[in-house]
Amino acid sequence: MRIRLGEARVGRLATVAPDGQPHLVPCCFALRGDTVYSAVDGKPKSTRALRRLENIRANARVALLVDFYNDEWDELWWVRVDANGRVLNSDDAATDDGAHAEFNFAVDLLRGKYEQYRVEAPAGPVVALDIVQWRGWP
Amino acid sequence: MRIRLGEARVGRLATVAPDGQPHLVPCCFALRGDTVYSAVDGKPKSTRALRRLENIRANARVALLVDFYNDEWDELWWVRVDANGRVLNSDDAATDDGAHAEFNFAVDLLRGKYEQYRVEAPAGPVVALDIVQWRGWP
Numbered sequence: 001m002r003i004r005l006g007e008a009r010v011g012r013l014a015t016v017a018p019d020g021q022p023h024l025v026p027c028c029f030a031l032r033g034d035t036v037y038s039a040v041d042g043k044p045k046s047t048r049a050l051r052r053l054e055n056i057r058a059n060a061r062v063a064l065l066v067d068f069y070n071d072e073w074d075e076l077w078w079v080r081v082d083a084n085g086r087v088l089n090s091d092d093a094a095t096d097d098g099a100h101a102e103f104n105f106a107v108d109l110l111r112g113k114y115e116q117y118r119v120e121a122p123a124g125p126v127v128a129l130d131i132v133q134w135r136g137w138p
Numbered sequence: 139m140r141i142r143l144g145e146a147r148v149g150r151l152a153t154v155a156p157d158g159q160p161h162l163v164p165c166c167f168a169l170r171g172d173t174v175y176s177a178v179d180g181k182p183k184s185t186r187a188l189r190r191l192e193n194i195r196a197n198a199r200v201a202l203l204v205d206f207y208n209d210e211w212d213e214l215w216w217v218r219v220d221a222n223g224r225v226l227n228s229d230d231a232a233t234d235d236g237a238h239a240e241f242n243f244a245v246d247l248l249r250g251k252y253e254q255y256r257v258e259a260p261a262g263p264v265v266a267l268d269i270v271q272w273r274g275w276p
Contacts, residue, residue, distance in 0.1 A: 009207060009208075009209065010205075010207040012150045012162060012203055012205070014152040014160035014161075014162045014201075015160065016154050016158055016159075016160050019199075020154055020197050020199050021154075021199045021201070021220060022152035022153065022154050022160050022199065022200060022201045023152075023201060024150060024152045024162075024201040024202075024203040024218055025203070025216070025218075026203065026205040026207060026214075026216050059158050061157075061158050061159045061160065062160060063152070063159070063160045063161060063162040064162075065150055065162040065163070065164065067148075067150070067164040069147060069148040069164060070147075071147065071253075071254075073254055076164075078163070078164050080162055080163075082159060115209070116209075116211055
């Protein structure tokens, strides 16, 4: 499960709004230890891109899914992690040295995995997902 | 958005547990009008396959995402629907002719889209997702 999650190029991140509506978005991410990092980058131009951040601030419970699909159903698999989300801002340095260091660490990790982030670093914020449970199938 | 959702072979379905934890699972589905149908089939052998049903019975709010990813980020897209979920059982005929007819309709629709369901019809239950909002990107 760890290899499949770590090597996946895209995941789907679910957060929950205060009214109980789940929010779902595809995202690039990088795994280190039991934490997943994902940046809010320039891809989604809508203000709705921030919904996930509002949701996490109100309810830290999130889920991230990676899966493989094709029409040969014998080959299907998925890995899902339940996690607690935290939002890291590039300007956390003003108040929290640790959070700022983790923000920079996350950006470096994402730049290591995705060429596009090496061309242009994601401005952030970064979402950190501390994994509390792994599930996989089959 | 309608064409992309309708033609997608796999989606990711988010439901929410009573404790606020989102649940996320890849699923096959078929779209007709503003309703998406997805069957619980033999693919996931774990009892956890029923989590989505319990969640929907407690909180009907769900989201379904289809997306396209590759490393050329100019080509990315996604379509997401927020919906209200209903659970249709094969034995609803005992209590509700309409639900039974809809269950059969959904199974026929799924068998039309997926060859595997023509070889072996999904036993169900079937989840019906009544779309309340469409979102797409870019």
